[in-house]
Amino acid sequence: MSRTRFLKWVVKPTVFLLCFLPLPLLAWNFFAGNLSFNPVEDITHTTGRWALRFLLATLAISPVRRITGFKELIRFRRMLGLFAFFYAVAHFTIYIWLDHFFDMVAVFADIPERPFITAGFTAFVIMIPLAVTSTKKWIVRLGGRRWRLIHQLIYVSVIAGVLHYLWIGKVIELAPAGYVGSFAILMGFRLLARFRPDLVARIVRN
């Protein structure tokens, strides 16, 4: 089997299945009684954290690709982005279901009033057009340049998502701070690539 076919028919489906792993893991922890005494909150937080992790993983593709020289990595980017959307949908659904029991009046009263929910909702809504236009057909329809421009919105979504996480806490905590740090590193690399390409050239392999 050629390398390309191996990536396409073995590696990619494997990664695809692995990306679902947080769900059976969560179910296992629920039935094994490993969750806290507020399991609804655990499930909400877990799906939210995975949405953020996949967003950050999506942003990590291009720097990692440049640093390692593993060019085919780009083939995984759309999938990771869609998984971010998948977990965001789960997170949002749990919020409107278990927190508000589909009382949409209450949900839409909540959104503008509470900064952390405003941020979370912004992050989620931005992902919708990105998920919709993630197909090849849409790249062609929009044209590469315009498509790329639209997909820059992922930066807004990640910033809003990280803020959403930061603002929930009553005090500054380590966990959300880790996401801020990861985002800063990923953005730092991009800034460096832009303004000091000579420095980046030393660490990249292509």
Next chain:
Amino acid sequence: MLIKRPADIKSSEITDEKLYRNRRQFLKTASWATLASAGAAVMGSGCTAPGTVAAAPQLGEFDTDEEITPEDAVTGYNNFYEFGTAKEDPARNAHTLRPRPWTVEVDGLVANPATYDLDDLIGGFALEDRIYRMRCVEGWSMVIPWYGFPLADLINKLDPLPSARYIRMETLVDTEQMPGQRRGLFGYVLDWPYVEGLRMDEAMNPLTLMAVGVYGKEGPNQNGAPIRLVVPWKYGFKGVKSIVKISFVEDQPFNTWQQQASNEYGFYANVNPNVDHPRWSQGRERRIGEVLRRETLMFNGYTEHVAQMYTDLDLRRNY
């Protein structure tokens, strides 16, 4: 002659031991099952798990007859930042606290300012069970069987001067016993010591309790041993734990969470579904053990006992 007495309990009524042992899991799954059979929009009533045991007999005047939160949840899901900020941290870390010997310093506007050994201070009080609702400012709640005595008893014993308008209490500061008080990556989690206070009339209210434990026994450490405050009509953070100092003062104490974010937490902190926290609604709460949220009650359901204290107070401004 052998007199045969009929068995009190028919064998058919005895719960299978396996089911009994797994009762928590059973209740948990059952309440999720209620949700699955949804449709029934039981917003306000909250969905109580089927198989609820009848309330304990002989409820006191102030006791709620609602289903009591299981002991493992009461002692395993806590906010006690002196032992870490995660809900599981206190149960995991509070073993380092030494609840005896324990002293309490009493100062300020009081007849006999002194430092007391805890047992000398409270040894004479009769301990009682009080089943109270506990509403956390974060939007969750429990029903807790506290074990303690009315704060009024202690105040009467200490004999404050008429000029005392507030009571102020402090938690222990000791980084050896309370690892969460150490300086972390982002500095101190809170400005220790943890300080709380009440107006004197609130402190004298018969609902206000000094608890030495839960579930009819002293401790455990993660619930604020050896002595803590319980004010059931206020958000849980008013319940200062592991108290080492009690002061009678003239000015309103500047409590810890007010210090931390005065736009979010005030001095009064009365449970009020109509006054939202700036970052989340206080209209509903999730009772631990239930899936859907239930309506939060004014003064956490204690209106008849406490509302008269606030007739002249703008509760929106004095949150």
